[in-house]
Amino acid sequence: MSSLGPRRSMLLLLCSAVMGLAVVLGVASNASAQQKTAAISEESSGQAVLNQISALQKKIGELEAQATAPQPAAEQTTPPMPNMPNMPAGPAGGNPANPEGTPPDSTDPQALLDRIKLLEQRIKDLETSTVYSEPETRVQRIEVYVDKNGNEYDQPTPGAKKTVTYQRERVYRRQTINEKIEAALSDQEKRSVKLGVSAAIIPQFAIRSHGKPTEADGHAYHLANADLFFTANVAQHTVFFADVVGLSGTPPDLEIPSLTLLNGFTARLVRQNELNLREAWLRTEVFSRKLGLVAGRLDLTNYFDHNAVANDETSQFISDSLVNNPSLGLAVNGSGFAAVFDPKNGLNFKVGIQQSNPNATSLSDSLYSLAEVGYFLNPFKIGEGNYRFWFRVNNVSALDEHRTGFGISFDQRLSPTLTLAGRFGASQTDDPKRKRDQFYSGALQFRNHLVFNPGDYWAIGYSESNLRTGEREQLAEGYYNFQLAEKLKLSLHLTHVLESQGGAGKLGYFVPGIRLQASF
Numbered sequence: 001m002s003s004l005g006p007r008r009s010m011l012l013l014l015c016s017a018v019m020g021l022a023v024v025l026g027v028a029s030n031a032s033a034q035q036k037t038a039a040i041s042e043e044s045s046g047q048a049v050l051n052q053i054s055a056l057q058k059k060i061g062e063l064e065a066q067a068t069a070p071q072p073a074a075e076q077t078t079p080p081m082p083n084m085p086n087m088p089a090g091p092a093g094g095n096p097a098n099p100e101g102t103p104p105d106s107t108d109p110q111a112l113l114d115r116i117k118l119l120e121q122r123i124k125d126l127e128t129s130t131v132y133s134e135p136e137t138r139v140q141r142i143e144v145y146v147d148k149n150g151n152e153y154d155q156p157t158p159g160a161k162k163t164v165t166y167q168r169e170r171v172y173r174r175q176t177i178n179e180k181i182e183a184a185l186s187d188q189e190k191r192s193v194k195l196g197v198s199a200a201i202i203p204q205f206a207i208r209s210h211g212k213p214t215e216a217d218g219h220a221y222h223l224a225n226a227d228l229f230f231t232a233n234v235a236q237h238t239v240f241f242a243d244v245v246g247l248s249g250t251p252p253d254l255e256i257p258s259l260t261l262l263n264g265f266t267a268r269l270v271r272q273n274e275l276n277l278r279e280a281w282l283r284t285e286v287f288s289r290k291l292g293l294v295a296g297r298l299d300l301t302n303y304f305d306h307n308a309v310a311n312d313e314t315s316q317f318i319s320d321s322l323v324n325n326p327s328l329g330l331a332v333n334g335s336g337f338a339a340v341f342d343p344k345n346g347l348n349f350k351v352g353i354q355q356s357n358p359n360a361t362s363l364s365d366s367l368y369s370l371a372e373v374g375y376f377l378n379p380f381k382i383g384e385g386n387y388r389f390w391f392r393v394n395n396v397s398a399l400d401e402h403r404t405g406f407g408i409s410f411d412q413r414l415s416p417t418l419t420l421a422g423r424f425g426a427s428q429t430d431d432p433k434r435k436r437d438q439f440y441s442g443a444l445q446f447r448n449h450l451v452f453n454p455g456d457y458w459a460i461g462y463s464e465s466n467l468r469t470g471e472r473e474q475l476a477e478g479y480y481n482f483q484l485a486e487k488l489k490l491s492l493h494l495t496h497v498l499e500s501q502g503g504a505g506k507l508g509y510f511v512p513g514i515r516l517q518a519s520f
Contacts, residue, residue, distance in 0.1 A: 053112070056119035140167050196229035198519045200314060202265060204252050210498060210508030216255035217509075223249035225265050227278070234282070237289060243279040248272055252511055258497055259465050259473040261320035262511055264313030267332075278333060292340040299333045300354045303340060304372050304390050308411040309421035309445040310461055314517055317443070318493050319477045321463040326439050327405045327425025329394060330356050330368060348374045356394075368394045383413030403428040407439075417449035435468040455483035472500040489517045 145153040145160035153160055201224050208217040230242040247270075251263040261267060270276050281296030294303070301324050305311075310322045317323060324330075336354030350372040357366030372390035379385060387410045395402050407425030414420055421443045426436040443461035448454060458480040465473040474497070481491040495511040 050112075053115055053119065056116065056123065060119060060122050138169055140169060141165075142167050191233070193230055193232040196231070196520070198227040198229070198314060198517070200225045200265065200518075201516045202249075202263060202318070202513060204263065204493075204511055204513035206252050206256060207510040207512075208508070209496065209510055210506045212505075212507075214255070214507070216252065219252075219255065221250050221252045221263075223247065223251050223263060223265055223269075225268065235284075237286075238282070238284040240282050241279065242277065244275055245278045246273075246275045252509075256497070256509055256511075257501075257507070258475075258499055259467070259471060260326055260463075260475070262318075262495060262497060263513075264318055264320040264323045267320065290341060290343050292342070294338045294340075296335065297333060298336040298338060298352070298354055300330060300336065300338060300352050300368070300370060301328065303338050303350055303352060304328070304370050305407065305409050305423070306374075306386070306388065307409050307421050307423065308386065309419050309459060310423070310441065310443045314519075315481070315489065315491075316445075316459065317461055317477050317479065318513065318515060319461075319463070319475055319495055319497075321439075321465065321473070321475055322441060322443060322461045322477060325407045325409065325423050325425040325441075326465060327407050327427040327437065328370075328390075328392065329405060329427060330354070332356055332358060334358070334360075334366075336368075346376045348376075350374070364395075366395070368392060379412075383415065383419075385412035386410060403430075405436075417447050419445045419447075421445070429468050437465070437467045439463070439465045453483065457481050457483075470500075470502040474498045474500075487518060487520045489515075491515045491517070 142165050144163055144165055145155065145157050146163050147153070147157065147160040151160075156162070202222070204221045204223075206216040206219050206221070208214065224247070226246045228244045228246075230240075230244075232240045234240050245268050247265065247268050249272075251261075251266040251269070253261050253263060253266045256262060268276075268278065277297065279297055279299055281294050281298055283292060283294045285292050305325050305328055310317050311324070313320070313323050320326075334355035334357070336352060338350065338352035340348065340350050342348040350370075352370045354368050354370075355363070355366050356368050360366040370390060370392040372388055374386060374388040376384070376386055387408070389406070389408050391404070391406045393402050393404050405425065405427035407423065409421075409423045411419055411421040423439070423441045425439045428436055441461065441463035443459055445457060445459040447457040451457065458478070460476075460478040462474075462476045464475070465471075475495065477493065477495040479491050479493040481489055484490055491514070493511075493513040493515065495513070496508065497511065498506055498508040500506050
């Protein structure tokens with residue numbers, strides 16, 4: 001018994017040591033496993049964050065691309081999002097998972113959270129500042145190949161002929177709120193009535209140069225004019241226009257006995273300090289906008305006898321003989337119709353009819369009929385030129401017979417700064433010998449040449465009228481136009497007129513004047 005005691009003690013001690021070692025090894029193994037699990041968990045968490053960042057970047061790319069890329073309209077209420085290309089890679093050597101490079105590449109959890117916050121804010125900004133537009137119909141040009149059986153192919157096929165067709169599609173597109181506002185304002189502007197104003201103040205003076213003294217010698221004159229223009233788009237390529245004019249003052253034509261008006265604005269004067277409807281018409285364009293049709297109260301000089309140098313008393317010569325050809329014989333505006341055919345090949349054709357007598361009792365009374373053919377060309381490559389020939393017939397006569405007239409008008413650019421213009425006209429009279437009154441004029445206009453300021457221009461012109469009664473008028477005018485602002489002009493004019501009244505001698509006047517013109 002006593003001999004087994006020490007052995008048992010040693011055996012118990014050995015078993016205790018083995019059990020202790022096993023416990024130590026188990027604890028160490030559990031600690032290693034926990035560390036490995038934590039590392040795997042941390043790696044999985046970081047990958048999840050990167051996946052979230054990649055999804056946010058893809059969402060941003062989709063929103064940005066939709067701002068310009070159209071999408072076919074689908075049947076559902078919310079249009080599907082299109083497939084977008086991959087996000088661009090970052091700079092060489094950077095992290096592809098962080099192409100924008102802000103914040104700097106980092107695996108720090110806080111840096112990743114900052115990136116997620118930044119991307120979420122970008123998505124929020126895009127979604128709040130862009131909206132889907134209303135479905136739009138767009139026409140797409142498509143080239144197809146059609147065989148004799150009517151089958152269509154996308155690629156060239158033997159026996160198939162190339163044909164161009166057009167396909168309509170309904171599309172959505174993302175656009176910013178600013179674009180929507182601008183589109184709404186533009187649409188409202190197209191549907192609204194536009195108002196324009198053109199106002200002029202013209203003081204003039206009369207200084208006798210030939211003949212006996214008259215009342216006009218040394219007198220001053222003043223005329224104030226205001227035109228109110230109303231324009232409205234009635235339908236596609238259809239416009240309504242009205243011009244209400246108010247005129248007040250005393251022009252020199254009330255005292256100087258001239259064959260033509262010394263102030264072109266005088267033709268608008270009906271009664272002092274009174275508004276008058278000068279024009280009111282409707283214009284539409286058909287046949288691919290090659291044919292324009294106008295009907296209403298017209299001024300046919302807006303369509304016939306045009307001239308780029310001498311055609312507008314508000315910005316060019318102020319003497320009426322250098323505004324229109326007196327042989328036209330149009331005294332006042334009236335109801336009428338005009339058609340302008342311009343096939344855009346250099347030639348254009350115009351026809352028009354108008355009543356030019358406010359006291360007419362029927363439509364056939366005081367009726368003017370005009371026709372014109374014009375041609376645009378560039379002779380010898382020196383510059384653009386317009387050449388026109390017109391013919392008119394009217395029944396304004398004490399004998400109730402038709403009278404005819406014809407004329408030409410041209411303007412030819414000789415250089416970038418110099419333009420030459422001219423007119424000729426002849427009108428039939430009541431003379432049984434069929435003699436005609438004759439008229440001719442010429443002018444030169446200089447732009448950006450020998451001027452004080454860029455935008456200024458000046459011109460000189462001469463006109464002469466010879467009537468079959470022996471009366472004759474010779475008129476010369478020069479002006480200089482200062483472009484004070486985009487909508488404000490000031491011009492200085494000097495006119496000399498010489499009237500020959502058969503055996504009564506000659507009567508001449510210098511007529512200086514100033515014109516202040518505002519248009520807006």
